Amino acid sequence: MVMGEMTLETDVVVVGGGPGGYVAAIRAADLGLNVILVEEREQLGGVCLIEGCIPSKTLIHAVELTDALKEADKIGIKSEGVSFDLDKLRNWTSSVVGTLTKGVDTLLTKRGVDIVRGHGHFQSKNLLHVDGANTYIEFKNAIIATGSRINELPGDYNLPLWSSAEALKLPEVPERLLVVGGGYIGMEMGLVYAGLGSKVTMVEFLPKLLAGADEDLVNVVVKRCEKKFEDIKTGSKVVNVEKSDNGYSVTIEHDGKKIEEEYNQVLVAIGRRPNTDNLGLEELGIEMLDRGLIKVDEAGRTSLPHIFAIGDIVPGPALAHKASREGKVAAEVIADHPSAFDNRAIPAVVFTDPEIAWVGLTEREAKEKNIPVKVGKFPLTALGRARTIGRTDGFVKVLADPETDIILGVAIVGHSASELIAEGTLAIEMGATLEDLMVTIHPHPTLSESIMEAAEVAAGSPVHILPRK
Amino acid sequence: MFEFKLPDLGEGIHEGELLKWYVNVGDIIEEDASLADVETDKAAVTIPSPRGGKVVKLNGKVGDTLHTGEVIVVIDDGSGESKAEVGTSSSKEAESTPAAAEPQVAKKTAADTPAAKPSAPAPVASVKPADGRPVPAAPATRKLARELGVDINQVPGTGPGGRVQPDDVKAFASGDMQPVTQASVEAEGSVESTPPKEFASSAIPFFEVEQLPEFENEGPVEREALRSIRRKVARKMTTSMILVPHVAHMDEADVTELESFRTKFRQSSANSEDPGRSRLTLLPLVMKAVASLLKDWPMFNASLDPHREELVYKKYYNLGFAADTPRGLIVPVVKDADRKSIVQISSEIFDHAMKGRDGKIDVADLQQGTFTITNIGPIGGTGLIPTINYPEVAILGMGRVQEKPVVRDGEIVIRKILPLTLAFDHRVADGAQAARFVTELIRRLEDPNILLMES
């Protein structure tokens, strides 16, 4: 195009091609709507595919493989000289990401979704300008799915500290790495670099690591991490960072005392914030909540009924799977289907070693809100399959309503918790009871049996552990 | 054959309104499984079945008043001669099938289930999970409900644990099933047309209760039977308003000091397990002040007996407070408030309010009040004229505490102002007494030191 700006008309414009946006676009297209997807990045898939879930899990897998090999001595495997080829690892990660983002591209274009690359900015209630593409989009409905970005360390340091995005590119393996933030991102990245050979120190402001999860789950992980990390400083915060000869000189405050230590690199993982600035939402008069979140109803509608918002920019956990579900709902509502985000449970997963996963009510929440629950806890030490893989660390916990036996929550710490939690999620969505889990035949010998066993414990009739008297 | 008579439901209670049957004729019920919900005075009680067996007969339908000692259900426990259902219908209620709605659902379930399942009697019931939690139902069922335009929370579930099944939603949508209301055990009360009652003409000149127009002709309406708490509130308020000459005396208390005292106390008790400390509200402070004052103003802690033409001065000080619950207004009572500390009163208020919210409050805790306080402030309102909780003679209404500019020593200052209204029975007390009572109350509320010394 030599001159001028084209206006494209569409039923639905989706702003943002992450796991919320691209799923919304696909669903809308499949429901017969005309769809344009606006994406700022060259690749589709958003933070999740490009610099989040997918590359981090690829690296975690690599580290876990080597960890398993290192521990395999006891079962008779000799594995001296296991080491990393960083170039190959980088290539492998980017090829995984590349394949998936290209896949998303194909899924969209084959369905006739037009992709416009640039930054979407609302001009009026039915007009979006795409900066960088010289294009206006006149839409009947919009789905805002712009996701979130990484928070920076408070304080104007102006230093090239790592965020998780940088760390995932594996620029180097620093000898001493400071991870600021003991949430799930900090823990996962800390374990990756510990596995790659860095001496990792973890700093967390709160008194506990992984603050969202039940303490008994976290304790299992912390016990293992204590061996892998050089140091874990909870209840501490970074108060100053300065460039030094070999990296950074970092001042950490704990209990009012300040200590200064040297690190070769600092990784900041202290949460994310929604990308809702610079979209022109204020001018449209879209109602906002605190911290840049957009107010939406059950269908994902903002205060303007033809504009929807999904994913990290609306309340709820900032997780890809929640965004995807919300995206589907928004698309369906636009296509006049009676859809709503009425999900009862959004599973949370932390890919530490061992993994933590939980869904629905947590024990802590039950205590805080005075919700009566029956709890059944089943240790993996009592499970055949856990023995066979040498991973008996962890347990499964099932929370049920004492009157109706309806499953209210499931929490797992252990190998493959991320996979096992799906059964718990389904149980909660279906309104299943303990009996439902107990009478369902679980294949033997598998880790999945642990959920059935935990349900039996809750119901007071366990098989593989002794019933409480 | 076992005939189950309605047991004593609580001290001094001889009757209750049937809210719900958990079973239907022909169902197998286990011993101790829920049989029915009956609401007495102001609390709902689930009555368990004392025997296991087959339900042969249910006496009474939802909305009926059951009396202690009446046979409410006949269970075939295999013990004696089988009278079956042969014309034992002594009351006319028994002729009609009880609970018009539920049986059809229950039948359906019964028919779908293989006959020989003695070990799985699972009461076919719409047990709802405790407050605030979503109705158990699979996502596909929820979607079906949306498609059929049905609020799934209204659908009684027949599945395990009260799970709502697709058939329940369909039955509900087709009108075969009646809604359950918010509170777990409210009456199935939706009615199409209740024949209007005729009232005997009143002896009061001009006073006549007119028939209402057919609103259906004026626009779409939904009719709901006036049941349980709503009906009781209606009865009591009508009595109070028609019988009692109300006077409302209004004033304002400057509670700036009291509020800062209260805030300090809360902060210092922030870690207390007792919500009566950690979450101390204004209400217990006011309650304590009132309780201590009533001894000097006995006319506000009395009752007027119109039949005997006597004034009854009560020498016990039980202070009720109006509590909003999902089932409606209840008035839990703090007994002997004059002899309890503020913290004790506060804890008791919390405890009663919680139980009241969950529908689990003891009937005894709703009785024997002598004076009522209604605090609408937390919800809002610059002032109110409360209606006396008959046969008490006075009620204190608290509005919302707001910061207001007031003149103190010739200067405009900002103070926290609590609007107060004392509504009293003019047959029993006079305006001057009320004014003095309220003035003294304000004196105590304005200075925490006085409150502590005097009460």
Next chain:
Amino acid sequence: MPKMTMVQAINLALHQEMKKDPTVVVLGEDVGVNGGVFRVTDGLQKEYGADRVMDTPLAESGIIGSSIGMAMGGLKPVAEMQFSGFAYLILPQLEANGARMRTRSRGQHTVPLVVRMPYGGGVRALEHHSESKESYWAHTPGVKTVIPSGPRNARALLLAAIRDPDPVIFMEPKHSYRAFKEEVPEEEEVLPIGKAQIVEEGNDITVISWGSMMRQTIKVVDQIKEERNTSVELIDLMTIAPMDYKTITESVKKTGRCVIVQEAHQTLGPASEIIALINDHALMYLEAPVKRVTMYDIQMPLFGRENMYLPSQGKIRRAIEETLDF
């Protein structure tokens, strides 16, 4: 039926007609290797070679002169002007030779030539790239002027234009090039030149438009129909010259009211001619004066003011309401 944009539909017409008729050639600036500035001729050169898809020097009069020669010599050239604003350079050749050849040769020679040109505003471009001057061409006897409004009729009209024995000016509303998609049948579909299309039948008012204004007009008509429970007869003129007076006047006789929406300047624009035709054939049937919505008689302003200058939905709505309420 596949859904396509107007660009894709015109490209389809060119592909299909070049395949079918070896005398069809395409020429213009950057139409070959580059596939055209708007990608309308994308892939043609690859398919049919540089002999049939010719990149020309930057000289519009040269393009048209050679095209007229080729047409007289037995080819069917489809020439592209990059923007209609540059097409005034072809006027001497077209007016003096192309338009007159049939008459001058007493029917011995015709000039089967199509000149495609993107026209119209609404794309935030400069003056030359944004104007709507169909009257220049329509005012020239011997030349037919055609303006499609959507992907489907663009394809069908272009086929008719290529097959027409006389010069056809084919003006493409570039605002609608990619703005929306329509189902376009794969198999051949031809719409006759000189025939307007009743897009929607109605009884209360006749609304006439064409080209890029059709889209705006349809939106307004849809709203008004719903809001006022009115029945509107909507006509897409499609050919500016020769004008289909029969369709227009029959409709106005039925409805008694008429509004014309054109993007062109008001003075001596097509709307003036339509009103004159109504005057000639249907004056006594009118229940209200015929209203026209046009652009102002000024040069196209810079694009910051573009939307104030182009006929807007608001202006169209007001005209229809006033005419209905007259």
